[in-house]
Amino acid sequence: MEILIQQLFNGLTIGSVYALVALGLTLVYGILHIPNFAHGALYMMGGYITLTMMTRFGLHYWLAIFVSIIVVGLLGVLMERFVFHPLREAPPIHDKIAAIGILLFLEAFAQFYWGAEYQSMPTPYGQIVEVFGLTLTMQRILIVVAAVVVMFILYLFLKKTFTGATIIAMSQNREGANLVGINTNKVAMLTFMISGGLAAIASSLSAPINLVFPGMGHLVILKAFVIIILGGMGSIPGAIVGGYIVGFSESLGATYISNDYKDIIAFLFLVLILTVKPTGLFSKGGSH
Amino acid sequence: MTNVLKQRNVVIILILFALAFPMMTSNTYMIHVMTLSFIWMIGVYGLNLLAGYTGYLSLAHAGFFAIGAYSLGLLTVKAQMNFWLALVLALVITCSIGLVVGAIALRTKEHFFAIYTLCLGYIIYLVIDKWDSLTEGVRGLIGIPAPAPIGPITFETEKAHYYFVLFFLLLVVLIMYRIVHSLSGRTYIAIRNSEDLAQTIGISTKTNKLTVFVLSTFFAGLSGALYASFVRFIGPDIGSTNIVFDLLTYLLVGGIGTLSGPIVGTLLIVWLSQLLQDFQQYRMLIFGPALTLLIIFAPRGIVGAVATWNMNRKLKKYPNNQARSGRSRNDSLVKSEIVPEKQVKEG
Amino acid sequence: MIFLETKQLTKRFGGLVAVNNVDFAIEQGKINAIIGPNGAGKSTFFNLISGFHPPTSGQVIFKGQDITKLPSNKIAELGVARTFQTTNLFEQSTVLDNVIVGHRLRTKSTLVDAILRTPRLKREEAQCREKAMEVLEFVDLQHIAHKPVAGLTQEEKKRTAFALALATDPEIVFLDEPAAGVNPDETEGLAELMKKMVNKGITVCLIEHKMQMIMRIADKIMVLNYGEKIAEGKPEEIQNNETVIKAYLGGSASA
Ligand SMILES: Nc1ncnc2c1ncn2[C@@H]1O[C@H](COP(=O)(O)OP(=O)(O)OP(=O)(O)O)[C@@H](O)[C@H]1O
Ligand SMILES: [Mg+2]
Numbered sequence: 001m002e003i004l005i006q007q008l009f010n011g012l013t014i015g016s017v018y019a020l021v022a023l024g025l026t027l028v029y030g031i032l033h034i035p036n037f038a039h040g041a042l043y044m045m046g047g048y049i050t051l052t053m054m055t056r057f058g059l060h061y062w063l064a065i066f067v068s069i070i071v072v073g074l075l076g077v078l079m080e081r082f083v084f085h086p087l088r089e090a091p092p093i094h095d096k097i098a099a100i101g102i103l104l105f106l107e108a109f110a111q112f113y114w115g116a117e118y119q120s121m122p123t124p125y126g127q128i129v130e131v132f133g134l135t136l137t138m139q140r141i142l143i144v145v146a147a148v149v150v151m152f153i154l155y156l157f158l159k160k161t162f163t164g165a166t167i168i169a170m171s172q173n174r175e176g177a178n179l180v181g182i183n184t185n186k187v188a189m190l191t192f193m194i195s196g197g198l199a200a201i202a203s204s205l206s207a208p209i210n211l212v213f214p215g216m217g218h219l220v221i222l223k224a225f226v227i228i229i230l231g232g233m234g235s236i237p238g239a240i241v242g243g244y245i246v247g248f249s250e251s252l253g254a255t256y257i258s259n260d261y262k263d264i265i266a267f268l269f270l271v272l273i274l275t276v277k278p279t280g281l282f283s284k285g286g287s288h
Numbered sequence: 289m290t291n292v293l294k295q296r297n298v299v300i301i302l303i304l305f306a307l308a309f310p311m312m313t314s315n316t317y318m319i320h321v322m323t324l325s326f327i328w329m330i331g332v333y334g335l336n337l338l339a340g341y342t343g344y345l346s347l348a349h350a351g352f353f354a355i356g357a358y359s360l361g362l363l364t365v366k367a368q369m370n371f372w373l374a375l376v377l378a379l380v381i382t383c384s385i386g387l388v389v390g391a392i393a394l395r396t397k398e399h400f401f402a403i404y405t406l407c408l409g410y411i412i413y414l415v416i417d418k419w420d421s422l423t424e425g426v427r428g429l430i431g432i433p434a435p436a437p438i439g440p441i442t443f444e445t446e447k448a449h450y451y452f453v454l455f456f457l458l459l460v461v462l463i464m465y466r467i468v469h470s471l472s473g474r475t476y477i478a479i480r481n482s483e484d485l486a487q488t489i490g491i492s493t494k495t496n497k498l499t500v501f502v503l504s505t506f507f508a509g510l511s512g513a514l515y516a517s518f519v520r521f522i523g524p525d526i527g528s529t530n531i532v533f534d535l536l537t538y539l540l541v542g543g544i545g546t547l548s549g550p551i552v553g554t555l556l557i558v559w560l561s562q563l564l565q566d567f568q569q570y571r572m573l574i575f576g577p578a579l580t581l582l583i584i585f586a587p588r589g590i591v592g593a594v595a596t597w598n599m600n601r602k603l604k605k606y607p608n609n610q611a612r613s614g615r616s617r618n619d620s621l622v623k624s625e626i627v628p629e630k631q632v633k634e635g
Numbered sequence: 636m637i638f639l640e641t642k643q644l645t646k647r648f649g650g651l652v653a654v655n656n657v658d659f660a661i662e663q664g665k666i667n668a669i670i671g672p673n674g675a676g677k678s679t680f681f682n683l684i685s686g687f688h689p690p691t692s693g694q695v696i697f698k699g700q701d702i703t704k705l706p707s708n709k710i711a712e713l714g715v716a717r718t719f720q721t722t723n724l725f726e727q728s729t730v731l732d733n734v735i736v737g738h739r740l741r742t743k744s745t746l747v748d749a750i751l752r753t754p755r756l757k758r759e760e761a762q763c764r765e766k767a768m769e770v771l772e773f774v775d776l777q778h779i780a781h782k783p784v785a786g787l788t789q790e791e792k793k794r795t796a797f798a799l800a801l802a803t804d805p806e807i808v809f810l811d812e813p814a815a816g817v818n819p820d821e822t823e824g825l826a827e828l829m830k831k832m833v834n835k836g837i838t839v840c841l842i843e844h845k846m847q848m849i850m851r852i853a854d855k856i857m858v859l860n861y862g863e864k865i866a867e868g869k870p871e872e873i874q875n876n877e878t879v880i881k882a883y884l885g886g887s888a889s890a
Contacts (some may be wrong), residue, residue, distance in 0.1 A: 030500055037398040037406075086584050092398045093345045097540060098580045102447030112570045218529070222410055225403045233399075260418045267407040271392070274404050278395035284347060306734050362840075444666040470749035471760055481725040488685055489803050490711035490740025499746055 005133060007251045013140045013209075015247020016147035017230050019221055020202035022227040022239040024153065024195035030171030031191045034084055037099035039199060040221025041106035046072045047212040050123050057073035065204040069197040074198030076136050077189045085188070104222030110214040123208035143205045150201055151240060154194070158236070167191055169236055219263060226270040294596035302551075304456055318444045323450045325558040326457045327514045333460050334507030339536075340545035341479030342467065342500045347532050348389065348405035349508045351412030354527030356382045356509030356517035359415060361429040364517075371436040371514055375513055383502050383508025390501035394494070397483075404471055406529065406610045413527040428523035432516050453514055460507060461551075475498055480545075506562050540582050543589030638663035639684070639715070639730040642880075644693035646679055647864075648831050653679040655862040657692070665768060665850070666833055667840040668849045670858035670873075672883060677842045678720055680859065683808050685717045686710040697807075700779050712740050716805035718796040719840075720812050726785040731790055733784055734767040735886060737802025741766075748786040773835075774828060790821040797828065814845050850874060856884065 021043055030034050048066050053064035063197065073250060087095045124137035158164035186286045203216070212215070227246050231238020247264050254262035331353055359378035363369045368440050369377070385472040389408060396404050416423050425430065431469050435452055443452050469471045478486040479493050514524050525531075535564045542553020561571055562613045639661040648656040661667045663676040668788070669677050682688045684695050684708035696701045702710055711786045724733050742763060748756040771777045774794040779787070784795060793813055800808050814822045826848050829839050843849050849856065850870040858873060860882040866873055873879055 033399075037402075083580055083584065089585075090587070093343065094338060095581045096345060096399070097536065099581070100533060100536065101576045101579030101581075103576070104572040104579065105535075107573035108570050108576060112573060116569075133467070133470070192374075204601060222407055226407065230401065232595050243499070264411055264414055266633070268413050270404065270407050270532045271411075274396050274400060275392050278400065367800060430722050464662075466752060467746065467749050470752075471736075471739055471742060471744055471763060472746050472749040474732070475739055476723065477728075478736045478739075482723040484687070484797075485719065485723050486708045488687070488711055488717050490708045491736075492706075492708045503746070574696060 001254060002133070004153055007255045009134065009136065009140070011248035011251035012244070013247070014251060015244035016144050017202050017206040017243075018220070018223055018227055018247050019240045019243025020147055020198050022231070023151070023236065024198035024244050025221075025224045026228045026231070026234055026236060027171075027191050027203035028195045028197075029228065030236075031188055032080075032084060032088070034095045034099070035094040035233075036079075036084075036158075037096055037221070037226065038079065038102040038104075038106065039195070039224065040217030041201040042072050042076060042196050042217075043104060043203045044110060044212075044214065044217035044218055045075060046196075047121070047207045047216055049200070050204040051119060051207065051212050052114075054122060055254070056065040059142075060217070061122075062144045065201065068200040068204055072200035073193040076192035080150040080189050081204050085185070087136060087172075095169065107214050114214070114285050116214060118211040118213045120211055121207040137209070143209075146201070146205055150198070154198075154236075159229040163187075163190065178228070195259075221228065223266045226266045229270060230272060291451070303458065308451075310450050319446045321558065321562055323446070323453050323518060324515075325554050326450075326453045327511055327518060328458050328535065328538060329396070329550050329554045330455055330514065330556065331508050331511035332535050332542075332554055333464055334504040335518070335532075335535050335539055336544060336546075336550050337464065337467070337476075337507065338504040339502055340539065341473065341480060342476045342497060344497065344501070345402050345438060345481075346393075346501075346504070347402060347404045347529065348409035348412065349392075349504070349535065350529060350531035351409040351507040351527050352382055352386060352410060352418055352521075353512035353515070353531060354524075355385055356427065356512030357522050357526055358423060358512075359509075360513040360516045361432045361522050361599075362422070363428055364429055364433050367556070369482045371433055371517070372438075375435075375517075377508050378513045379592065382512075383506050385501045386505030390498050394497045394501060395500055398618060409527070409529060409532060413524060413529075416527050417524040423524070426524060429516075430521050432520045432522065434517055434520075449518060453518065454550050456510060456514060460510070462497045472496075537579055539589075540579055541575075541589055543591030543593075543595075545588060546591040546595065549589050556590075569609035621629075637661070638698065639840075640696045641680075641684065642694040643698065644680070644695065645685055645691045646676075646683055646688060646751075647691045652862050654683060654690075654859075657859070657862075657864050659857055659867070662838055662855065663772070663838050664833060664836065665838065665854040666829060668853035668856045668858060669840070669842045669859060670844070670846070670849060676862040677859055679717055679862075681717060681811055681842065684710075685715060685809060691763055694748055694855060708740070711803055711805075714804065714806035715809070716800035716803045716807070717809040718793075718813065720802050720815070721793045722796045723801070724784045724792060724795055727783060728814065729766075729781050729783055730771065730787070730798075731767055731780040733795060734771060734798045734802050735763045735867050737770075737799040738763040738766040746823060766802050766804075767798070772800040773831070775800045775858060788819075789816045790825070793817060794828070801832075801837075804838060807840065808832065810839065810841040812842050812844065813846060822839040822868065823847055847864070 021039070024042075025036060025039050027036065030041070048059075049068040049071050050064045052060060053059040053067050057064075083098050083102065084095055087098055116206065118254060123139050125142050127138050129138060129141070130134055131141075158168055165188050170182060170187050202220075203212075207216075223246055228235075228239055228243035229242075230245065231242030248263050248270070249269070250262050253265045257265075292297035309322060313319065331349065334347065335349055335351075338349075356378050360374050363377055364371055367374075370607055393401060393408065395405050411454045417425060419425070434449065437443065441448070443449050467476075475486070475491055475496055478489070478491060483493050497555060512526070531578070538553040538557055540553065541557055542551065543549030557575065561568060564571060582589060587597070637660045641657055641659045644657045644659075645652065655676075657680065659680075671677050671681065676729070681689065683690045686709070688707055690703060691701070696699055697710075697713060700713070700831065702713065702715075705713075742759040743755040744753070745761050747753075749784065767769055768780065771780050774797050776791065776794050776798060784792065787795065797808075797810070797813070800810075802837060810829070814825050816827065822845060829841065829852060832839055850873075853870055856868065856870055856873045857864055858868075858876075858879050865882060866876045866879050868876075
């Protein structure tokens with residue numbers, strides 16, 4: 001029983017991280033209809049930048065995360081401007097290949113600049129606490145709480161501000177948005193900024209309990225793709241729910257099925273979904 | 289017609305060069321690198337047939353490469369099977385898995401297909417990595433034999449192996465050439481151009497796509513099997529996405545959807561990487577941006593750029609019929625969609 | 636004689652009823668036209684007939700055979716061809732190369748034939764090429780057969796799309812706005828071409844917004860508005876139909 005609760009909490013932690021990454025991915029998909037294969041590289045960059053800010057510049061954890069959000073967000077904006085924007089009319093294969101190019105570059109860059117070794121990130125929240133008989137680290141609690149706070153802020157931004165409303169409008173109808181005078185370029189850049197920022201938050205939060213290394217984004221991005229297909233491409237609530245579903249099933253699978261194959265669970269989900277419904281769950285049928 | 293003749297001459301010269309290459313150098317390392325690049329080319333052709341000619345970007349092809357390699361490795365090392373039989377079986381295994389995977393994967397399109405195959409590739413990699421009892425996991429598979437001798441012909445030396453691989457490469461190029469220049473090739477290109485249009489002119493896109501998918505996994509599997517018997521050692525890494533990204537880079541630099549692109553791109557990058565030996569680990573610092581820039585500015589690579597240049601010359605030979613260029617203002621897609629509104633009033 | 640017929644054909648996209656209970660009969664050897672404001676459901680109606688979208692309910696009957704559930708490639712094999720509102724031709728390729736593949740559905744050679752270069756493949760390739768030249772001559776494009784599509788005028792592209800449809804050896808062709816984005820002189824030429832098709836025994840059904848042309852060439856017109864058939868009849872009947880005039884003037888048109 002205790003193991004079960006412990007694992008459920010682990011699932012909550014991993015799920016929070018997944019949800020944040022998937023949110024960024026789904027926002028970009030909603031606006032530009034591109035699956036950003038380079039999103040995992042943004043996640044990785046976020047981890048490294050926070051780490052560097054802390055170790056080299058001695059910044060506090062939170063301050064380091066803030067710098068990381070800005071830098072990775074700007075990286076996202078650059079990607080939109082110089083790569084995805086010029087490719088918006090190109091055949092569908094092109095943006096994916098372009099994104100893969102960016103991914104390869106950023107990973108090679110990380111390896112070149114920071115080295116290939118695994119690095120651990122210090123955290124001011126390393127202490128262990130007991131809650132209802134469970135042994136938890138503060139960092140894990142922090143991940144869960146911070147993720148919820150971030151999601152809440154994002155929700156407020158999208159629902160309560162004009163800028164947020166334009167993002168929603170554009171994800172529903174790009175041409176329509178163009179017609180009613182929304183500056184679609186600005187919205188696209190803003191979305192990439194937010195998407196990059198979310199990736200940076202996710203990796204900075206999870207790095208202390210995992211590690212920082214050039215390939216740290218690989219699995220996360222793949223799972224984030226599974227999540228947004230699970231939750232509906234472009235759907236914001238879908239990304240959150242999907243994130244927790246995958247998080248929980250992984251941590252339970254690791255305990256009760258096999259730790260070796262836990263990473264496969266998410267992909268089996270995906271294979272199952274797309275086998276049954278090739279256009280993804282919750283897609284509007286019949287569209288071409 | 290002179291064009292065709294010229295093309296044929298170029299091909300003959302290239303083949304002669306490939307045949308003569310091992311005699312021109314005594315450096316076995318160069319022969320080694322060349323053989324390896326031939327092996328990659330076969331895999332790149334697999335990717336090209338599917339992504340370049342049919343429009344489906346599969347990121348699972350490193351997985352099929354690995355399936356080909358591991359099938360051959362396991363059949364020869366663990367089951368002690370004759371090399372040639374193992375080679376045939378390895379290809380049968382790869383294609384069978386390709387058939388099942390393709391039947392499911394091809395129900396999806398565009399992004400979904402790319403994501404789906406990326407994940408499938410990862411599953412294949414993970415299975416190879418974790419299924420210790422079969423694949424030896426991260427320890428890898430050692431002692432894969434070179435091809436068994438056929439009569440007096442042996443394949444022990446670098447040179448012999450070079451010709452052995454070259455034979456398969458030429459076979460693959462011949463097959464590709466014939467496919468592209470046949471009704472089947474036209475069919476695939478029609479699907480790439482517009483699946484909807486292809487379907488309405490009576491093409492069964494489902495069967496055609498599946499055929500292409502299986503054939504492309506055949507090429508990937510062949511490439512993997514040749515790799516296994518050439519390098520003699522394989523580990524799970526050959527199934528990782530890095531391999532498919534490498535193949536993709538070769539294809540894009542040379543020219544996706546072109547016949548000679550895989551050769552041009554692979555040769556260029558493999559040899560460039562050799563020159564930048566120390567830099568090997570960081571090669572993606574250059575090739576990554578190259579990939580992105582190419583797809584934006586020269587989406588059909590080196591070969592495609594040359595072809596476009598040729599086409600533009602051809603276009604100039606047929607000057608636009610007078611006055612028409614002035615009228616073609618309303619040719620743009622956007623406009624012709626808005627125009628009807630006004631035309632309603634004509635009635 | 637009724638050639639192709641729809642019975643209570645309906646298509647819903649979520650809450651939107653794009654085509655609503657449409658009964659329509661197409662007569663053989665005639666020019667049939669479908670008109671209606673933007674978004675009336677005309678293209679969707681074509682998509683249902685050609686098997687592009689499955690209808691929500693209703694039937695499509697071609698020469699007595701129910702083709703409602705057939706996939707679009709099978710429908711094409713039966714002799715039903717179509718063009719799209721936006722010509723999605725392969726721009727980098729020549730006109731001839733674009734059209735050759737149109738006859739593919741009448742050939743049998745497979746991938747194995749291609750790899751082995753069998754006599755069957757060679758024969759069928761020649762057959763496809765011949766067919767392509769024949770239809771290009773029919774649409775009067777033989778002189779630019781080797782020109783890349785990217786360099787064509789809008790009208791030439793429309794003609795290429797016709798040629799592609801004709802290469803499938805159809806008995807009936809559905810043309811979606813064949814004269815959109817084409818100037819008046821050229822529109823005249825395209826109208827002549829449609830008459831020529833009918834003379835050759837091919838039944839024509841077209842969607843058009845250019846009323847003058849429709850009124851002159853169509854034998855029969857159906858008017859769609861908000862997915863519903865609001866009128867059907869000869870051109871002069873349609874021109875004087877109150878409901879039709881209201882539909883057009885009522886500003887229901889929206890892109
Ligand atoms: N695949 C689809 N998914 C959802 N809605 C669709 C789809 N195709 C068409 N519609 C909707 O169905 C309605 C009818 O569209 P359709 O294209 O048939 O109109 P149309 O009469 O051809 O108009 P136009 O003259 O502008 O070509 C429109 O409101 C359109 O938005
Ligand atoms: Mg229409």
